[in-house]
Amino acid sequence: MGSRSSHAAVIPDADSIRRETGFSQASLLRLHHRFRALDRNKKGYLSRMDLQQIGALAVNPLGDRIIESFFPDGSQQVDFPGFVRVLAHFRPVEDEDTETQDPKKPEPLNSRRNKLHYAFQLYDLDRDGKISRHEMLQVLRLMVGVQVTEEQLENIADRTVQEADEDGDGAVSFVEFTKSLEKMDVEQKMSIRILK
């Protein structure tokens, strides 16, 4: 793995990325390696196609949504910082994160709020800050087997929205979303150990 040691220099702005994402040097190197492995034609960025090549994503009901999340605002490519930024949401929350929290600094990407926000925006396709019943239904349709009929799905979507909807606007805002999940251990559920 001789090439590996030379990576550090290859990553542009390694330091600022580390500061932003909180990744360790080793993780960053590894992710960069992964990034280059995914980048098939050595373009220096990833396209949707690159990510779609990951076989396991094709059988992940939310796979394509997650791929989309790497390409904010309809952009066609994601560079390494962007790639890492998305992954940084899944860094486990460590003690030092909470301790060294600097009020001036923006919340770390892996905060509970940001983790939830990442999930939220997977639902909120039209980016209006609300999960409408319609958007809920779409996600449900992705995640539920074909055995369930359309009416059932609609029924479930209705109830899900109703359950979380507090202000009665028929949609789930981010606040409501957070609230409906307040009992859940999001920090743990949305963290990957390897992404330290």
Add this chain to the structure above:
Amino acid sequence: MWGLGSRGPGRGLLLALALGGLARAGGVEVEPGDAHGESGGFQVVTFKWAHVQDPYVIALWILVASVAKIGFHLSHKVTSVVPESALLIVLGLVLGGIVWAADHIASFTLTPTVFFFYLLPPIVLDAGYFMPNRLFFGNLGTILLYAVVGTVWNAATTGLSLYGVFLSGLMGDLKIGLLDFLLFGSLIAAVDPVAVLAVFEEVHVNEVLFIIVFGESLLNDAVTVVLYNVFESFVALGGDNVTGVDCVKGIVSFFVVSLGGTLVGVVFAFLLSLVTRFTKHVRIIEPGFVFVISYLSYLTSEMLSLSAILAITFCGICCQKYVKANISEQSATTVRYTMKMLASGAETIIFMFLGISAVNPFIWTWNTAFVLLTLVFISVYRAIGVVLQTWLLNRYRMVQLEPIDQVVLSYGGLRGAVAFALVVLLDGEKVKEKNLFVSTTIIVVFFTVIFQGLTIKPLVQWLKVKRSEHREPRLNEKLHGRAFDHILSAIEDISGQIGHNYLRDKWSHFDRKFLSRVLMRRSAQKSRDRILNVFHELNLKDAISYVAEGERRGSLAFIRSPSTDNMVNVDFTPRSSTVEASVSYLLRENVSAVCLDMQSLEQRRRSIRDAEDMVTHHTLQQYLYKPRQEYKHLYSRHELTPTEDEKQDREIFHRTMRKRLESFKSTKLGLNQNKKAAKMYKRERAQKRRNSSIPNGKLPMENPVQNFTIKEKDLELSDTEEHPNYDEEMSGGIEFLASVTKDTASDSPAGDTGSDTPLTGRSSPRHGPPAAAAAAPEKPLIPARLQRPRAPSPVPPAPAPAPAQNPESAAAEPAEPQEREPGAGPTPGAGAGPGPGPERRGLPSAHARSAAARRVHSRRSFQRPRARRRPALLKLASLPPSCHAPPHALEQEETPL
């Protein structure tokens, strides 16, 4: 065979066990000159017990064990608390007790020969063949450390400590030396794969932890074998005669045994893969090769006194990819089930006979200090060893092993039948205290399997305690929680999960370049080729999308019936849907009952609400896709539900690919922005289309783009909601859709009876010839495609009534009954509405059909659109020729992804 060395009454006795009184008579009759009858003349019926004795006894024992398993699983409560292995041991003890009480001879024991030659190989082969390779190799370093260093550590410390205590005189007077202790230490040190699997399968620990314990138990065999052999020969030599050279030889032999065993396994795996490459014409014996060649690898390495377990493990690990690609789907299923059956059966028998073997006073020699100290030492040193090694490992590991993991690792060090078989193998002449060793080993095995097996599950649960509150998660939590699981697994895939990417890339490169070429069928290779693969996927997707389209338009029964054979929730029931039905049912109940008590009314209202919730929760629980980790990556000997998983995978895969395909197409039309991404494919497909459009040129479309548009819309009909951006472009289709839906809606209130009319009305005008259909711009294309499926009945396909001039009106038009075949309801072409339309479920005719007929019908209809598809769709011509394989083949090839 089951310790059949002992002769005589024991056999009759066994029969007594299983067959009751008859056996006694048999036993008596057998003794005198038996079968051939002394009376001279020809005997019509002779009783030849001795003739069939051995196989008969074996079969009976297997039967007993299997029936016992059925018995255990009658009570779900028991099996969820007590591991099956523990139950089997207890059962064995009971059976052994019965045999003993009747006979006073231990006739049936687990003999090393039977264990090593017949019971162990299937279990280990199964483990290897179904090994989650990526996980295994990702953690290979850790596994090897635990397996090699850990086992040596355990053996040495246990042996030496026992010796130390022995010197202190605590154990009293034993004819035993240092080497004997070390020998005992070496055989008791190894974590046993059979026991570990049996217990860990029921304890759901995380995959990394599982693979470490599991891998360790498999790979430590080499160490055990070497240590055992070395010390046994040392003991035989006598302590004074052991020289340094012998020690060096011992160390060398470790490498020879382990690497040699692995090599043998790899060589046989190569052979096996190569053989299966050429079995195309002898499909029926394909599965046989898998078993025979793997078994040969085991025997060969046993013959060469290498590690047989390593050999067969690696044979399984290495061949799985190629064998699975080479053999036919049916053969693969056969292999899967046979392997699971053999392994599971062997495991059952092993544990039962462990129990039976213990009932034999002749082997019992009790020495409290020795037994107890052994138990203490193996547990303590295991824990110490794990902590030390983990400390070392965590400096290099990406996935740290947390303290909790270490506890499970230490506590999961179960000993089992391997130790028992090894100890029984000892030569009583040389090892004076063999019986003490045997009884201690039995105690250790029973203790670890029963006590630790029982407690490890609560322990694991207790260690992960987070919230004590037990409440049904709310809908949101359930849904989002599942979504998080999916997100997490996707992110893991994107971020490359387990390290070793570099090596893996290199390996897969090598594999693609050389190995696969030699070992895989050409067709299988092709299906693995990357670019082609994508086209395959797209093509498959394409096919499915149309089928799915039909399903959406027609009824969901179409998809439901073939994929899930359960008729529980299928739309043939006269209710509209489970949720709605039950709710409305409840409501009706309430309305009918006169109730003046306000409180109870209130309660009832709440209960309706609860019931609704319950139903919803239930639906979600049942049908939410499982996150990948929950069903993959974990080896399980007993549960074989890949069909379920594959079904889910396939379902999701189809959806994903359909959407991707759509986005490709819309790219083509300039509807979507991600042009760049699809560029390559676009070009390639365009090329292909140019090449192959001529043969299919009979189609009336000159303009492929327009063709695309049509289909795009058709596709969108089903799916508009998922692609809000397309709404404008697809407005035509949607309008149509809306109109049809309205029709459906207006029809449905009429109830179950009125439903036939709109159904047929919608479908019959579609029977236009494809050309006519294609000419009509909007949706007749699909109807044309789908119309065929309904022709299977004896009813001759009516010569297309007026080729759909105006689909809208046609859809609204009432029935043309002569064309309706009974039970047309669930066929794909039935309706155009996006929703399955409750009315379809109400079809009385559909109801009347038998389940079998339904299935046949739906299967038929499932295939029909495909057959039709090729001539009808120009797009298919644009795909590479290899994609033109029958859809069935495509479906098979999709799996490698």
